[in-house]
Amino acid sequence: MTGEKADLSVAARIPFRQVRGDHRVPEARGSMCPEPEQVGESDGPGRPFTAAVASRDHITVEGEPTMRLSLLGGFALRMDGRAIALPLNAQRVLAYLSLDKVSRPECDRALLAERLWVDAPTGRARGRLRTAMWRIRQASPDLVGGNTNNVWLADDVDVDVHDFSHAAHRLLSETSDLPTDPTQVAVRPAELLPSWDEDWLMLAREQLRQLWMHALEASARRLLDAGMIPQAIDQLLVVVAEEPLRESAQALLIEAYLREGNMCEARRQLASFARQLWTVLRVRPSRDLCERVGGELNVERLR
Template identity: 40%
Template sequence: MVLSQVAYGPAPAIGDGGHPPRYVLRLLGGFGLERDGRAVAVPQGARRLLAYLGVRQRCARAEAAGTLWPGSHEERARANLRTMLWRLHRVTPEPLLEEDDRLALAASVTSDVVTLGAAAAALLAGGSPVGTGPGVPALATGELLPGWYDDWVLTERERLRQTQLHALEALAERLTAQGRFSEAVQVALTAVQLEPLRESATRALIAVHLAERNINEAVRRFELFRADLGRELGVAPTPWLEHLVRAGRSGTAVPYP
Protein backbone atom coordinates (compact mmCIF):
# COMPACT_ATOMS: atom_id res chain seq x y z
CA MET A 1 0.00 0.00 0.00
CA VAL A 2 1.30 3.43 -0.92
CA LEU A 3 0.83 5.91 1.88
CA SER A 4 -0.33 9.40 1.04
CA GLN A 5 1.78 12.16 2.54
CA VAL A 6 -0.09 14.80 4.51
CA ALA A 7 1.05 18.34 3.81
CA TYR A 8 1.85 20.55 6.77
CA GLY A 9 2.64 24.21 6.25
CA PRO A 10 4.62 25.45 3.25
CA ALA A 11 6.10 23.28 0.53
CA PRO A 12 9.35 21.46 1.40
CA ALA A 13 12.40 23.70 1.42
CA ILE A 14 15.28 23.29 -0.98
CA GLY A 15 18.63 22.43 0.56
CA ASP A 16 21.92 24.28 0.13
CA GLY A 17 22.80 22.21 -2.92
CA GLY A 18 19.54 23.04 -4.74
CA HIS A 19 17.94 19.71 -3.94
CA PRO A 20 15.24 18.68 -1.43
CA PRO A 21 16.76 18.13 2.04
CA ARG A 22 17.67 14.60 3.01
CA TYR A 23 17.38 13.29 6.53
CA VAL A 24 19.37 10.51 8.20
CA LEU A 25 17.96 8.89 11.31
CA ARG A 26 20.69 7.22 13.38
CA LEU A 27 19.61 4.66 15.95
CA LEU A 28 22.65 2.37 16.07
CA GLY A 29 25.07 3.54 18.74
CA GLY A 30 22.68 6.27 19.92
CA PHE A 31 19.82 8.45 18.71
CA GLY A 32 20.49 11.21 16.21
CA LEU A 33 18.75 12.99 13.36
CA GLU A 34 20.61 14.90 10.64
CA ARG A 35 19.34 17.20 7.91
CA ASP A 36 21.83 17.35 5.05
CA GLY A 37 24.60 16.44 7.49
CA ARG A 38 23.59 18.87 10.23
CA ALA A 39 22.21 17.71 13.58
CA VAL A 40 18.52 18.34 14.24
CA ALA A 41 17.20 18.63 17.81
CA VAL A 42 14.27 16.31 18.53
CA PRO A 43 12.24 16.57 21.78
CA GLN A 44 12.87 13.64 24.08
CA GLY A 45 9.32 12.30 23.92
CA ALA A 46 9.07 12.58 20.15
CA ARG A 47 12.28 10.58 19.79
CA ARG A 48 10.46 7.44 20.88
CA LEU A 49 7.97 7.60 18.03
CA LEU A 50 10.59 8.50 15.45
CA ALA A 51 12.87 5.70 16.67
CA TYR A 52 10.05 3.16 16.59
CA LEU A 53 9.25 4.00 12.99
CA GLY A 54 12.95 3.97 12.16
CA VAL A 55 12.99 0.32 13.20
CA ARG A 56 9.53 -0.83 12.10
CA GLN A 57 9.46 1.36 8.95
CA ARG A 58 5.66 1.45 8.98
CA CYS A 59 2.91 0.42 11.35
CA ALA A 60 -0.74 1.01 12.25
CA ARG A 61 -1.50 3.88 14.57
CA ALA A 62 -2.96 1.50 17.15
CA GLU A 63 0.24 -0.56 17.10
CA ALA A 64 2.43 2.48 17.70
CA ALA A 65 0.21 3.76 20.51
CA GLY A 66 -0.02 0.38 22.24
CA THR A 67 3.70 -0.34 21.96
CA LEU A 68 4.99 3.05 23.05
CA TRP A 69 2.52 3.48 25.93
CA PRO A 70 1.84 -0.12 27.01
CA GLY A 71 0.61 0.79 30.50
CA SER A 72 -1.89 3.41 29.36
CA HIS A 73 -5.57 3.10 28.58
CA GLU A 74 -6.24 2.89 24.85
CA GLU A 75 -7.68 6.39 24.61
CA ARG A 76 -4.80 7.86 26.61
CA ALA A 77 -2.26 6.06 24.41
CA ARG A 78 -3.92 7.41 21.27
CA ALA A 79 -3.93 10.91 22.74
CA ASN A 80 -0.21 10.57 23.53
CA LEU A 81 0.40 9.51 19.94
CA ARG A 82 -1.40 12.53 18.58
CA THR A 83 0.72 14.76 20.81
CA MET A 84 3.93 13.15 19.59
CA LEU A 85 2.86 13.54 15.97
CA TRP A 86 2.17 17.23 16.56
CA ARG A 87 5.59 17.68 18.13
CA LEU A 88 7.32 15.92 15.27
CA HIS A 89 5.60 18.18 12.74
CA ARG A 90 7.25 21.14 14.48
CA VAL A 91 10.79 19.69 14.44
CA THR A 92 11.61 20.33 10.77
CA PRO A 93 10.27 22.42 7.86
CA GLU A 94 9.43 19.22 6.00
CA PRO A 95 7.30 16.34 7.33
CA LEU A 96 9.34 13.47 8.73
CA LEU A 97 6.42 11.04 8.56
CA GLU A 98 3.84 9.86 6.07
CA GLU A 99 0.38 9.42 7.54
CA ASP A 100 -2.76 7.63 6.51
CA ASP A 101 -4.32 4.74 8.38
CA ARG A 102 -0.70 3.75 8.95
CA LEU A 103 2.45 5.64 9.91
CA ALA A 104 5.81 5.52 8.14
CA LEU A 105 8.97 7.54 7.75
CA ALA A 106 8.83 10.05 4.91
CA ALA A 107 10.68 9.12 1.72
CA SER A 108 13.29 11.77 2.51
CA VAL A 109 14.28 10.03 5.77
CA THR A 110 16.83 7.20 5.74
CA SER A 111 17.21 5.00 8.81
CA ASP A 112 20.53 3.29 9.56
CA VAL A 113 18.56 0.30 10.88
CA VAL A 114 16.93 -0.10 7.47
CA THR A 115 20.34 0.25 5.79
CA LEU A 116 21.74 -2.49 8.02
CA GLY A 117 18.78 -4.75 7.31
CA ALA A 118 19.10 -4.29 3.55
CA ALA A 119 22.85 -4.95 3.57
CA ALA A 120 22.41 -8.05 5.73
CA ALA A 121 19.55 -9.42 3.64
CA ALA A 122 21.59 -9.03 0.44
CA LEU A 123 24.55 -10.90 1.92
CA LEU A 124 22.47 -13.68 3.44
CA ALA A 125 20.65 -14.11 0.13
CA GLY A 126 23.96 -14.80 -1.56
CA GLY A 127 24.69 -11.37 -2.99
CA SER A 128 28.26 -10.38 -3.73
CA PRO A 129 30.10 -8.40 -1.03
CA VAL A 130 30.63 -4.73 -1.74
CA GLY A 131 34.05 -3.18 -1.38
CA THR A 132 32.75 0.26 -0.42
CA GLY A 133 29.46 1.98 0.20
CA PRO A 134 27.02 2.44 3.06
CA GLY A 135 25.96 -1.19 3.31
CA VAL A 136 29.10 -2.89 4.61
CA PRO A 137 29.99 -0.24 7.24
CA ALA A 138 26.41 -0.51 8.49
CA LEU A 139 27.11 -4.08 9.57
CA ALA A 140 29.74 -2.88 12.02
CA THR A 141 27.76 -0.13 13.74
CA GLY A 142 26.88 -0.10 17.43
CA GLU A 143 23.90 -1.60 19.23
CA LEU A 144 20.39 -0.27 18.87
CA LEU A 145 19.64 2.71 21.11
CA PRO A 146 22.02 2.01 24.01
CA GLY A 147 20.58 3.17 27.31
CA TRP A 148 16.97 2.65 26.18
CA TYR A 149 15.12 -0.09 28.07
CA ASP A 150 11.65 -0.15 26.51
CA ASP A 151 10.49 -3.72 25.92
CA TRP A 152 10.29 -3.20 22.16
CA VAL A 153 13.84 -1.80 22.10
CA LEU A 154 15.23 -4.81 23.98
CA THR A 155 13.53 -7.20 21.57
CA GLU A 156 14.65 -5.33 18.45
CA ARG A 157 18.17 -4.86 19.84
CA GLU A 158 18.66 -8.61 20.12
CA ARG A 159 17.12 -9.24 16.70
CA LEU A 160 19.45 -6.71 15.08
CA ARG A 161 22.46 -8.08 16.93
CA GLN A 162 21.75 -11.55 15.52
CA THR A 163 21.26 -10.05 12.06
CA GLN A 164 24.61 -8.25 12.32
CA LEU A 165 26.42 -11.38 13.46
CA HIS A 166 25.04 -13.65 10.75
CA ALA A 167 25.73 -11.07 8.05
CA LEU A 168 29.28 -10.38 9.27
CA GLU A 169 30.06 -14.09 9.35
CA ALA A 170 28.64 -14.56 5.85
CA LEU A 171 30.66 -11.61 4.58
CA ALA A 172 33.88 -12.89 6.17
CA GLU A 173 33.39 -16.27 4.53
CA ARG A 174 32.66 -14.66 1.17
CA LEU A 175 35.75 -12.44 1.35
CA THR A 176 37.89 -15.40 2.40
CA ALA A 177 36.70 -17.38 -0.61
CA GLN A 178 37.66 -14.43 -2.84
CA GLY A 179 41.13 -14.22 -1.33
CA ARG A 180 40.48 -10.81 0.23
CA PHE A 181 42.07 -11.87 3.49
CA SER A 182 42.81 -8.48 5.05
CA GLU A 183 39.19 -7.41 4.68
CA ALA A 184 37.94 -10.80 5.84
CA VAL A 185 40.01 -10.58 9.04
CA GLN A 186 38.57 -7.15 9.88
CA VAL A 187 35.02 -8.30 9.28
CA ALA A 188 35.48 -11.49 11.31
CA LEU A 189 37.11 -9.55 14.15
CA THR A 190 34.09 -7.26 14.25
CA ALA A 191 31.82 -10.28 14.68
CA VAL A 192 34.06 -11.65 17.44
CA GLN A 193 34.03 -8.29 19.23
CA LEU A 194 30.23 -8.23 19.09
CA GLU A 195 30.02 -11.70 20.66
CA PRO A 196 33.35 -13.11 21.93
CA LEU A 197 31.83 -16.46 22.99
CA ARG A 198 30.06 -17.15 19.68
CA GLU A 199 31.80 -20.10 18.05
CA SER A 200 30.64 -19.36 14.51
CA ALA A 201 32.24 -15.91 14.68
CA THR A 202 35.53 -17.32 15.96
CA ARG A 203 35.35 -20.07 13.35
CA ALA A 204 35.07 -17.45 10.58
CA LEU A 205 38.18 -15.71 11.92
CA ILE A 206 40.16 -18.93 12.27
CA ALA A 207 39.16 -19.91 8.73
CA VAL A 208 40.66 -16.67 7.38
CA HIS A 209 43.96 -17.27 9.19
CA LEU A 210 44.12 -20.83 7.89
CA ALA A 211 43.31 -19.74 4.34
CA GLU A 212 46.28 -17.36 4.31
CA ARG A 213 48.42 -19.98 6.05
CA ASN A 214 48.82 -18.03 9.28
CA ILE A 215 48.72 -21.19 11.36
CA ASN A 216 50.09 -19.59 14.50
CA GLU A 217 47.34 -16.96 14.43
CA ALA A 218 44.69 -19.64 13.97
CA VAL A 219 46.02 -21.72 16.87
CA ARG A 220 46.37 -18.67 19.11
CA ARG A 221 42.80 -17.60 18.40
CA PHE A 222 41.54 -21.12 19.10
CA GLU A 223 43.38 -21.31 22.43
CA LEU A 224 42.04 -17.91 23.48
CA PHE A 225 38.52 -18.96 22.59
CA ARG A 226 38.85 -22.26 24.47
CA ALA A 227 40.14 -20.46 27.56
CA ASP A 228 37.33 -17.89 27.44
CA LEU A 229 34.66 -20.56 27.03
CA GLY A 230 36.03 -22.57 29.94
CA ARG A 231 36.28 -19.55 32.22
CA GLU A 232 32.94 -17.94 31.36
CA LEU A 233 30.68 -20.92 30.61
CA GLY A 234 32.54 -24.00 31.79
CA VAL A 235 32.33 -25.65 28.38
CA ALA A 236 34.74 -26.52 25.57
CA PRO A 237 34.67 -25.67 21.84
CA THR A 238 32.94 -28.18 19.59
CA PRO A 239 35.08 -31.04 18.31
CA TRP A 240 34.55 -29.71 14.78
CA LEU A 241 36.34 -26.45 15.58
CA GLU A 242 39.26 -28.29 17.10
CA HIS A 243 39.37 -30.58 14.07
CA LEU A 244 39.42 -27.50 11.81
CA VAL A 245 42.53 -26.18 13.53
CA ARG A 246 44.28 -29.55 13.54
CA ALA A 247 43.50 -30.06 9.87
CA GLY A 248 44.81 -26.59 9.12
CA ARG A 249 48.08 -27.44 10.78
CA SER A 250 48.47 -30.44 8.52
CA GLY A 251 47.23 -28.65 5.39
CA THR A 252 44.10 -30.77 5.12
CA ALA A 253 40.93 -29.09 3.89
CA VAL A 254 37.90 -29.42 6.16
CA PRO A 255 34.45 -29.14 4.57
CA TYR A 256 31.98 -26.75 6.09
CA PRO A 257 29.48 -28.73 8.25
Protein backbone atom coordinates (compact mmCIF):
# COMPACT_ATOMS: atom_id res chain seq x y z
CA MET A 1 0.00 0.00 0.00
CA THR A 2 2.87 2.40 0.72
CA GLY A 3 4.18 2.13 -2.86
CA GLU A 4 0.73 2.71 -4.31
CA LYS A 5 0.16 5.81 -2.19
CA ALA A 6 3.53 7.17 -3.24
CA ASP A 7 2.71 6.63 -6.92
CA LEU A 8 -0.72 8.25 -6.59
CA SER A 9 0.75 11.24 -4.79
CA VAL A 10 3.16 11.74 -7.69
CA ALA A 11 0.30 11.55 -10.18
CA ALA A 12 -1.80 13.97 -8.13
CA ARG A 13 0.87 16.64 -8.46
CA ILE A 14 0.84 16.53 -12.26
CA PRO A 15 -1.73 19.01 -13.67
CA PHE A 16 -3.57 18.97 -16.98
CA ARG A 17 -1.20 19.65 -19.85
CA GLN A 18 -2.21 21.97 -22.69
CA VAL A 19 -1.17 20.44 -26.00
CA ARG A 20 -1.52 21.69 -29.55
CA GLY A 21 -5.14 22.51 -30.32
CA ASP A 22 -7.93 22.62 -27.77
CA HIS A 23 -7.39 19.21 -26.22
CA ARG A 24 -6.52 18.84 -22.56
CA VAL A 25 -4.91 15.57 -21.47
CA PRO A 26 -5.42 14.62 -17.81
CA GLU A 27 -3.25 12.17 -15.95
CA ALA A 28 -4.63 8.86 -14.66
CA ARG A 29 -5.61 9.22 -10.98
CA GLY A 30 -6.15 5.51 -10.74
CA SER A 31 -7.31 4.81 -7.16
CA MET A 32 -10.64 3.40 -8.32
CA CYS A 33 -9.33 1.86 -11.53
CA PRO A 34 -8.84 -1.88 -12.13
CA GLU A 35 -5.33 -3.31 -12.20
CA PRO A 36 -3.83 -2.81 -15.69
CA GLU A 37 -3.15 -6.53 -16.02
CA GLN A 38 -6.91 -7.05 -16.35
CA VAL A 39 -7.53 -4.77 -19.33
CA GLY A 40 -6.10 -6.56 -22.33
CA GLU A 41 -3.41 -4.84 -24.42
CA SER A 42 -3.96 -1.43 -22.86
CA ASP A 43 -1.14 0.18 -20.88
CA GLY A 44 -3.53 1.75 -18.43
CA PRO A 45 -6.91 1.32 -16.83
CA GLY A 46 -9.56 1.15 -19.53
CA ARG A 47 -7.54 3.11 -22.09
CA PRO A 48 -6.63 1.70 -25.53
CA PHE A 49 -2.93 1.76 -26.24
CA THR A 50 -3.20 4.16 -29.17
CA ALA A 51 -4.72 6.80 -26.88
CA ALA A 52 -2.60 5.99 -23.86
CA VAL A 53 0.93 6.70 -25.06
CA ALA A 54 2.72 9.43 -26.93
CA SER A 55 3.15 9.29 -30.66
CA ARG A 56 6.66 9.21 -32.13
CA ASP A 57 5.75 12.35 -34.06
CA HIS A 58 6.86 15.43 -32.19
CA ILE A 59 4.10 17.31 -30.38
CA THR A 60 4.72 20.78 -29.09
CA VAL A 61 3.83 20.91 -25.40
CA GLU A 62 3.68 24.08 -23.37
CA GLY A 63 5.78 23.84 -20.24
CA GLU A 64 7.32 20.54 -21.36
CA PRO A 65 9.27 19.08 -18.39
CA THR A 66 12.99 18.39 -18.36
CA MET A 67 13.46 14.67 -17.81
CA ARG A 68 16.74 13.16 -16.63
CA LEU A 69 17.34 9.44 -16.07
CA SER A 70 20.49 8.29 -14.26
CA LEU A 71 21.64 4.68 -14.32
CA LEU A 72 25.33 5.01 -13.43
CA GLY A 73 25.74 4.52 -9.70
CA GLY A 74 22.06 3.69 -9.22
CA PHE A 75 18.62 4.44 -10.61
CA ALA A 76 17.36 8.02 -10.34
CA LEU A 77 14.65 9.82 -12.28
CA ARG A 78 14.22 13.58 -12.08
CA MET A 79 11.72 15.87 -13.77
CA ASP A 80 12.29 19.62 -13.63
CA GLY A 81 14.85 18.92 -10.90
CA ARG A 82 12.36 16.99 -8.76
CA ALA A 83 13.07 13.36 -7.83
CA ILE A 84 10.39 10.93 -9.03
CA ALA A 85 9.75 7.68 -7.17
CA LEU A 86 8.78 4.61 -9.21
CA PRO A 87 8.13 0.97 -8.30
CA LEU A 88 10.99 -1.41 -9.07
CA ASN A 89 9.34 -3.00 -12.11
CA ALA A 90 8.73 0.43 -13.63
CA GLN A 91 12.40 1.25 -13.01
CA ARG A 92 13.44 -1.98 -14.73
CA VAL A 93 11.36 -1.15 -17.81
CA LEU A 94 12.86 2.35 -18.10
CA ALA A 95 16.39 1.03 -17.55
CA TYR A 96 16.01 -1.67 -20.21
CA LEU A 97 14.50 0.73 -22.75
CA SER A 98 17.32 3.22 -22.08
CA LEU A 99 20.06 0.66 -22.71
CA ASP A 100 18.23 -0.88 -25.66
CA LYS A 101 17.92 2.54 -27.30
CA VAL A 102 21.71 2.73 -27.68
CA SER A 103 21.50 0.11 -30.46
CA ARG A 104 17.90 0.42 -31.71
CA PRO A 105 15.15 3.01 -31.34
CA GLU A 106 12.30 0.64 -30.47
CA CYS A 107 11.87 -2.51 -28.40
CA ASP A 108 9.46 -5.34 -29.13
CA ARG A 109 6.82 -5.66 -26.41
CA ALA A 110 6.93 -9.45 -26.26
CA LEU A 111 10.75 -9.46 -26.11
CA LEU A 112 10.78 -6.85 -23.35
CA ALA A 113 8.34 -8.84 -21.21
CA GLU A 114 10.32 -12.03 -21.81
CA ARG A 115 13.66 -10.44 -20.88
CA LEU A 116 12.42 -8.77 -17.70
CA TRP A 117 10.30 -11.64 -16.36
CA VAL A 118 12.14 -14.73 -17.54
CA ASP A 119 10.50 -17.17 -15.12
CA ALA A 120 6.94 -15.91 -15.53
CA PRO A 121 4.40 -17.39 -17.97
CA THR A 122 3.92 -15.32 -21.12
CA GLY A 123 0.56 -13.91 -20.09
CA ARG A 124 1.73 -12.98 -16.61
CA ALA A 125 4.92 -11.36 -17.96
CA ARG A 126 2.96 -9.20 -20.39
CA GLY A 127 0.54 -8.25 -17.63
CA ARG A 128 3.44 -7.12 -15.45
CA LEU A 129 4.77 -5.06 -18.35
CA ARG A 130 1.39 -3.35 -18.75
CA THR A 131 1.29 -2.60 -15.03
CA ALA A 132 4.82 -1.16 -15.14
CA MET A 133 3.97 1.00 -18.14
CA TRP A 134 0.90 2.32 -16.37
CA ARG A 135 2.99 3.23 -13.32
CA ILE A 136 5.47 5.05 -15.53
CA ARG A 137 2.74 7.10 -17.16
CA GLN A 138 1.37 8.04 -13.76
CA ALA A 139 4.67 9.86 -13.25
CA SER A 140 4.59 11.36 -16.75
CA PRO A 141 3.02 10.39 -20.08
CA ASP A 142 6.08 11.83 -21.81
CA LEU A 143 8.59 9.22 -20.61
CA VAL A 144 7.69 6.42 -23.01
CA GLY A 145 5.93 5.95 -26.31
CA GLY A 146 4.76 2.97 -28.25
CA ASN A 147 2.31 1.20 -30.50
CA THR A 148 0.67 -2.20 -30.56
CA ASN A 149 3.93 -4.11 -31.02
CA ASN A 150 6.74 -1.85 -29.82
CA VAL A 151 7.64 0.51 -26.98
CA TRP A 152 10.46 3.03 -26.67
CA LEU A 153 11.99 5.61 -24.41
CA ALA A 154 10.99 9.13 -25.44
CA ASP A 155 13.65 11.14 -27.25
CA ASP A 156 13.26 14.00 -24.75
CA VAL A 157 14.57 11.89 -21.86
CA ASP A 158 18.23 12.64 -21.10
CA VAL A 159 20.12 9.52 -19.98
CA ASP A 160 23.57 9.59 -18.37
CA VAL A 161 24.58 6.35 -20.13
CA HIS A 162 23.80 7.94 -23.49
CA ASP A 163 25.87 11.00 -22.57
CA PHE A 164 28.81 8.79 -21.59
CA SER A 165 28.50 6.73 -24.77
CA HIS A 166 28.40 9.83 -27.00
CA ALA A 167 31.45 11.34 -25.26
CA ALA A 168 33.39 8.09 -25.59
CA HIS A 169 32.56 7.74 -29.28
CA ARG A 170 33.67 11.32 -29.88
CA LEU A 171 37.06 10.37 -28.46
CA LEU A 172 37.15 7.31 -30.69
CA SER A 173 36.47 9.44 -33.77
CA GLU A 174 39.58 10.08 -35.81
CA THR A 175 38.48 13.66 -36.44
CA SER A 176 37.89 14.58 -32.79
CA ASP A 177 40.04 17.18 -31.08
CA LEU A 178 42.16 16.65 -28.02
CA PRO A 179 40.11 16.50 -24.82
CA THR A 180 39.94 19.96 -23.24
CA ASP A 181 40.48 18.41 -19.82
CA PRO A 182 42.32 15.07 -20.17
CA THR A 183 41.97 14.32 -16.45
CA GLN A 184 38.18 14.04 -16.77
CA VAL A 185 38.49 11.25 -19.32
CA ALA A 186 40.46 9.12 -16.90
CA VAL A 187 37.68 9.00 -14.31
CA ARG A 188 36.08 5.57 -14.38
CA PRO A 189 32.30 5.83 -14.74
CA ALA A 190 30.22 4.60 -11.84
CA GLU A 191 28.96 1.05 -12.20
CA LEU A 192 25.77 0.55 -14.13
CA LEU A 193 22.92 -0.08 -11.63
CA PRO A 194 25.29 -1.72 -9.12
CA SER A 195 22.66 -3.12 -6.75
CA TRP A 196 20.67 -4.85 -9.52
CA ASP A 197 21.12 -8.56 -10.16
CA GLU A 198 19.88 -8.87 -13.74
CA ASP A 199 21.28 -11.16 -16.43
CA TRP A 200 20.59 -8.57 -19.15
CA LEU A 201 22.77 -6.05 -17.33
CA MET A 202 25.96 -8.16 -17.42
CA LEU A 203 26.64 -7.54 -21.10
CA ALA A 204 25.73 -3.85 -20.83
CA ARG A 205 28.16 -3.36 -17.95
CA GLU A 206 31.01 -5.00 -19.86
CA GLN A 207 30.21 -2.99 -22.99
CA LEU A 208 30.49 0.25 -21.02
CA ARG A 209 33.76 -0.87 -19.41
CA GLN A 210 35.27 -1.79 -22.77
CA LEU A 211 34.04 1.45 -24.34
CA TRP A 212 35.64 3.45 -21.52
CA MET A 213 39.00 1.69 -21.96
CA HIS A 214 38.93 2.06 -25.75
CA ALA A 215 38.15 5.77 -25.36
CA LEU A 216 41.03 6.20 -22.91
CA GLU A 217 43.44 4.48 -25.28
CA ALA A 218 42.27 6.64 -28.20
CA SER A 219 42.63 9.78 -26.11
CA ALA A 220 46.10 8.74 -24.92
CA ARG A 221 47.22 8.00 -28.47
CA ARG A 222 46.07 11.45 -29.58
CA LEU A 223 47.86 13.07 -26.64
CA LEU A 224 50.99 11.09 -27.47
CA ASP A 225 50.93 12.25 -31.09
CA ALA A 226 50.54 15.84 -29.86
CA GLY A 227 53.64 15.51 -27.69
CA MET A 228 51.67 15.53 -24.42
CA ILE A 229 53.48 12.47 -23.14
CA PRO A 230 52.92 12.85 -19.36
CA GLN A 231 49.16 13.21 -19.85
CA ALA A 232 49.12 10.18 -22.15
CA ILE A 233 51.03 8.11 -19.60
CA ASP A 234 48.60 9.10 -16.85
CA GLN A 235 45.64 7.85 -18.89
CA LEU A 236 47.35 4.62 -19.92
CA LEU A 237 48.27 3.82 -16.33
CA VAL A 238 44.56 4.02 -15.51
CA VAL A 239 43.79 1.50 -18.26
CA VAL A 240 46.46 -1.03 -17.23
CA ALA A 241 45.38 -0.72 -13.61
CA GLU A 242 41.83 -1.63 -14.69
CA GLU A 243 42.96 -4.43 -17.01
CA PRO A 244 46.62 -5.46 -16.45
CA LEU A 245 46.58 -8.05 -19.26
CA ARG A 246 45.37 -5.63 -21.94
CA GLU A 247 48.29 -5.75 -24.37
CA SER A 248 47.12 -2.83 -26.53
CA ALA A 249 47.30 -0.48 -23.54
CA GLN A 250 50.58 -1.98 -22.30
CA ALA A 251 52.16 -1.57 -25.74
CA LEU A 252 51.05 2.07 -25.96
CA LEU A 253 52.35 2.77 -22.46
CA ILE A 254 55.72 1.25 -23.32
CA GLU A 255 55.81 3.36 -26.49
CA ALA A 256 55.12 6.48 -24.41
CA TYR A 257 58.06 5.70 -22.11
CA LEU A 258 60.29 5.18 -25.13
CA ARG A 259 59.21 8.47 -26.71
CA GLU A 260 60.26 10.40 -23.63
CA GLY A 261 63.59 8.52 -23.61
CA ASN A 262 62.93 6.31 -20.57
CA MET A 263 64.19 2.92 -21.74
CA CYS A 264 64.45 1.73 -18.15
CA GLU A 265 60.77 2.49 -17.48
CA ALA A 266 59.81 0.81 -20.75
CA ARG A 267 61.70 -2.39 -19.88
CA ARG A 268 60.34 -2.39 -16.34
CA GLN A 269 56.77 -2.09 -17.67
CA LEU A 270 57.33 -4.89 -20.16
CA ALA A 271 58.82 -7.10 -17.44
CA SER A 272 55.84 -6.49 -15.17
CA PHE A 273 53.40 -7.24 -17.99
CA ALA A 274 55.28 -10.39 -19.03
CA ARG A 275 55.31 -11.66 -15.43
CA GLN A 276 51.54 -11.22 -15.03
CA LEU A 277 50.84 -12.69 -18.46
CA TRP A 278 52.90 -15.79 -17.69
CA THR A 279 51.41 -16.22 -14.23
CA VAL A 280 47.80 -16.01 -15.37
CA LEU A 281 47.82 -17.42 -18.91
CA ARG A 282 51.20 -19.12 -19.32
CA VAL A 283 51.88 -17.10 -22.46
CA ARG A 284 54.53 -14.54 -23.37
CA PRO A 285 54.17 -11.03 -24.78
CA SER A 286 54.22 -10.71 -28.55
CA ARG A 287 57.60 -10.69 -30.26
CA ASP A 288 56.84 -7.26 -31.71
CA LEU A 289 56.33 -5.80 -28.24
CA CYS A 290 59.54 -7.33 -26.93
CA GLU A 291 61.54 -6.06 -29.88
CA ARG A 292 60.50 -2.49 -29.07
CA VAL A 293 62.65 -2.60 -25.95
CA GLY A 294 65.55 -4.54 -27.39
CA GLY A 295 64.63 -8.21 -27.74
CA GLU A 296 63.09 -11.18 -25.96
CA LEU A 297 62.66 -11.27 -22.20
CA ASN A 298 63.57 -14.41 -20.29
CA VAL A 299 60.25 -15.10 -18.61
CA GLU A 300 61.76 -17.70 -16.29
CA ARG A 301 64.01 -15.02 -14.77
CA LEU A 302 60.99 -12.78 -14.17
CA ARG A 303 59.13 -15.36 -12.09
